[in-house]
Amino acid sequence: MTRILHRQTRIPLPVAVAGEGPYVIDSVGRRYLDASGGAAVSCLGHSHRSVIEAIKAQLDALPYAHTSFFTNEPAEALAEHLTQRAPAGISHVYFVSGGSEANETAFKLARQYFWNRGERERSRIIARRQSYHGNTLGALAVGGNAGRRAVYEPLLIEVSHIEPCYAYRHRRDDESEGAYGERAAAALEAEILRLGPGTVMAFVAETVVGATLGAVPAAPGYFRRIREICDRYGILLILDEVMSGMGRTGTLFACEQDGVTPDIVTCAKGLGAGYQPIGACLMSSTIYDTIALSPEGFQHGFTYIGHASACAGALAVQRAIEAEGLLDNCRKQGIRLAEALGQRFAQHAHVGDIRGRGLFIGVELVADRETKQPFAAQDRLNTRVKAKAMEAGLMCYPAGGTADGVSGDHILLAPPFIIAASHVEEIVDKLAAAIDGAIAEVRA
Numbered sequence: 001m002t003r004i005l006h007r008q009t010r011i012p013l014p015v016a017v018a019g020e021g022p023y024v025i026d027s028v029g030r031r032y033l034d035a036s037g038g039a040a041v042s043c044l045g046h047s048h049r050s051v052i053e054a055i056k057a058q059l060d061a062l063p064y065a066h067t068s069f070f071t072n073e074p075a076e077a078l079a080e081h082l083t084q085r086a087p088a089g090i091s092h093v094y095f096v097s098g099g100s101e102a103n104e105t106a107f108k109l110a111r112q113y114f115w116n117r118g119e120r121e122r123s124r125i126i127a128r129r130q131s132y133h134g135n136t137l138g139a140l141a142v143g144g145n146a147g148r149r150a151v152y153e154p155l156l157i158e159v160s161h162i163e164p165c166y167a168y169r170h171r172r173d174d175e176s177e178g179a180y181g182e183r184a185a186a187a188l189e190a191e192i193l194r195l196g197p198g199t200v201m202a203f204v205a206e207t208v209v210g211a212t213l214g215a216v217p218a219a220p221g222y223f224r225r226i227r228e229i230c231d232r233y234g235i236l237l238i239l240d241e242v243m244s245g246m247g248r249t250g251t252l253f254a255c256e257q258d259g260v261t262p263d264i265v266t267c268a269k270g271l272g273a274g275y276q277p278i279g280a281c282l283m284s285s286t287i288y289d290t291i292a293l294s295p296e297g298f299q300h301g302f303t304y305i306g307h308a309s310a311c312a313g314a315l316a317v318q319r320a321i322e323a324e325g326l327l328d329n330c331r332k333q334g335i336r337l338a339e340a341l342g343q344r345f346a347q348h349a350h351v352g353d354i355r356g357r358g359l360f361i362g363v364e365l366v367a368d369r370e371t372k373q374p375f376a377a378q379d380r381l382n383t384r385v386k387a388k389a390m391e392a393g394l395m396c397y398p399a400g401g402t403a404d405g406v407s408g409d410h411i412l413l414a415p416p417f418i419i420a421a422s423h424v425e426e427i428v429d430k431l432a433a434a435i436d437g438a439i440a441e442v443r444a
Helices: 049-061 073-085 099-116 137-142 146-155 177-195 222-233 254-258 285-292 308-323 326-344 381-392 421-443
Strands: 016-020 023-026 031-034 090-096 124-128 160-162 200-206 236-240 264-267 279-284 351-357 360-365 397-400 409-413
Touching: 031 421, 049 308, 073 090, 073 279, 073 308, 090 099, 090 285, 099 137, 099 200, 099 236, 099 264, 099 279, 099 285, 124 177, 137 146, 160 177, 177 200, 177 222, 200 222, 222 236, 222 254, 279 285, 308 326, 326 351, 326 360, 326 421, 360 381, 360 421, 381 397, 381 409, 381 421, 409 421
Parallel strands: 124 160, 124 200, 200 236, 236 264
Antiparallel strands: 016 023, 023 031, 090 279, 264 279, 351 360, 360 409, 397 409
C-alpha cells in the first residue's frame, strides 16, 4: 500500500532504486532504457559522478541560504555561465525550482516591466493552442491544451490563444514551408489588432513544442516574423525552452536555430538534468534595468530561488556537457535516431509524422496515414504504447489530444545526450514492438 497520491492511482508503479548511464533500474532488477529522459530531463543519464560530487561538496559547505539575506557562489557562477552563452542581449537570470515557476516568473516579469514603464494597461498575454507551459494556475492558463485545462477552467485567467505553427496538420498542400510560416505568424498580428496593441504585454511560445504536440519545430522564418511583429507593437517575446532548451535540440538554446533573440527565455529540465530541482528565467538587459532601477525591485519570489546545492549541481551538469562534447553527440545521435525511425516506419500504416530536432523527436500515430485521421480518444492508444514499452524495458513519453486537444496520439523521445548507436537501435526496436502491440490491442 502507498500513502502517496500518485499521478495515476490505478496503475501500480515499479520502484526505481538505481541508475546506470541511460538506464533506470527497479527494485526487482529490471532495467529500463530512458528514451524520454523522464520528461526530457535526464540529459546526462542517471549516474554522472562529477555532478553528484559537486552536489555533495556544496552540501558540505552550504546547503541553503535565503536570498533575501544572501547570494551564493554557485548561483553567481551559474548565472555567469548561462548569460555568457545566451543569445545576444540576454544579460541576467532569475533561478527557480522548475519549469512552471520559471514561466510564472516570466509572466510577472513582463507585467512589472510595463508597470514600471508606465504602460499599465498592458496586461494581456497571447499564446498558442496545443501548447504547455506548466501546471500552476498562471502557467496552465497560458498553456493551450484543452484536456489539461478542462477541470480548472473556472480558475484560469483570460488568455488569447492562436493556432500553433504545426505544419503536419495545418500547412496546405499547395503551400511552401516558408509561406506557411508567414501565414501562421500572421495570426499573431491579427490577434494583437483585435485586442488592441496597447493592451498586449507578451506573446508566449515553446520554441519547439514539447509535451502536447510532440517535438514540433516552427516552420522556417516563423519566429523571425514573430519577432518583427512583437517589435512593431512593443510586445515582449517570451520563449519557453523548459523542454527544448539546454542542448536538447543540439544547441544550448533552441532559438539559436531559429535566428531570433527573445526578450525572456525560460529553461529547466535539462538545466539540472534531474540531479536537483532547478529552473531559470533569463531576461534582456532592457528588462533587467527597468526593474532593477526601480525602488521596489521585483515584486516576486519563492523560498528556494537560487538554491545553492541546486545551482552547484546545474553548473556541474552544464560544465560536463561542454567538457564531454555532448552537444555534438546530441546532434549526431539525433540524426541517427531520426533516420532509424524513418527507415523503420517508412511504410507503417499508422505512423503519420516523425519530426523534431536533435535528441527531441516526436512520432505521431494516426488511424489513417492518407487522411491523417487520428485514433479515437477512447482507444487510449498512447497509454497502451507506454505500457507495452515499459514491459519491454523502454521509457517513452506518450500523450493524447495531439490533433485537436482531445483526439490524436504521439510518442515523445528525448534520451540522454550520452547515448550511443547501440542505444538508438534498442530504442527503435522496442518502440516499434510497443506501437505494433498497442495498435493490435485497439484493433482487437
